[in-house]
Amino acid sequence: MRLRNIPGAKDELKQYPTIVVQDPSQYKGSWNKLFNNDNPIHVEVGTGKGQFLVGMSELHPDVNFIGIEKYDSVLLRALEQVKELDRPNLKFLNEDVEDILNFFQKGEIERLFINFTDPWPKNRHEKRRLTYKGFLEMYEQVLVDGGEIHFKTDNQGLFEYSLESFAGYGMTLHNVSLDLHRSGIKGNVMTEYERKFSSKGMRIYRCESKFRS
Template structure:
C-alpha cells in the first residue's frame, strides 16, 4: 500500500531543524560539530520509517547516526519517532543519495547502511539501484579509508546483482550471509520495520563490504 502524502510533512521537518536537516548542502565537513564530538559517523541511505537508525542510536551511544530519506512524508514519520527521545547521537536528513558528495566531506563517514532498497528489477532501470557503480563511486567519496558498506535485502535478484557489482568494483568482502534470521552470529541484528514484516516470507540476505585501496590508489579486495 502506497503511503499517503502528508501535506504538513515539510513543516514538521523544518520545525525541528536541530534534529533534521533539509537539503543540507552547506554541511560538508561540519557533521562532527553538529554532534559535538569526533565519534565515527554511520549513515543509513533510505531509512524508511526510521526504526533501524533509532535503535542503533540507542544501542551505540559512542557512534553518531544519520538517517537519510528522500521522501518528505516518510522522513517526517521517522523524525516523529525520534523527537521524544532526542538522542544526542542521532540526526535525520531529507536528501537524495545522488547529491551526498555535496553534503559530506570526503572520508567523513565511517559506515553506510543500505536496507531493503528498491530493487529496480527491470534491466533498463539498473542505474537507479543503490549498488550500481555510479553509487559505489559516491560511497567511495563519503567513506573514510577502509569504511564499510552494509547491504540487507530480501530480494535475491538485487543481492546477486549487488555482489557482482561489488566484485567488479574491487570491494573487499568482509561478510556474506544468505539467511540472516536463521544463521549463527547475527543475534545482534537490528531489524527494520520492513524486515519484521517480510522476514517470515523468505530469507534476508546481507553483505558487508569494505573499501580498501592499494598503494597506487586503486581499490583492492585482497
C-alpha cells in the same frame, strides 16, 4: 514503497532542525561540530521511517547516525518517533542520496548502511539501484579509506546483483549471509521492511563490503 502523501510534512520537518538537518551542505566537512564530538559517523541511505537507526543509535551511543530519506511524508514518521526521545546521536536528512557529495567530504563517513532498497528489477532501471557502480563511486568519495557498506535485502536478485557490483568495483566481501536470521548473528537491529518480510517467513540476505584502503 507505497506512499501516502501527508500535506504539510515538509513544513513539519522544518520545525525540528536539530533532528532533521536543514540545508545539510553547510555542514560538509564539519558534521562532528554539529554532533559536538569526534565519534564516527554511520549513514543509512533510504532510511524510510527510521526504525533501524532508532535502534542502532540506542545500542551504540558512541556512534553518530544520519539517515537520508528523500520522501518527506516517510521521514515524518521517523521524526514522530525521534522527537519523543533524547537521541543526540541521531539526525536525518530529507534529501536524495544522489546528492550525497554535496553533504559530506572525503573520509567523513565511516560506514554506510543500505537496507531493503528498491530492487528496480528492470535492466533499464539499473542505474537507480543504490548498489549500482555510479552510487559506489559516490560512496567511496565520502567514506574513509577502507570504509564499509553493510547491506541487507529480502530480494535474491538484488542481492546477487549487488554482490557482483561490489566485487566488480574491487571491494572485498565479508560476512555474507544467505539467511541472516538463521545465521546466529548477534546485535542485528531489524528494519521496518526486515520485520515485515521475515514475519512472512522470507529469508534475509546480508553482506558487508569494504572499499580498498
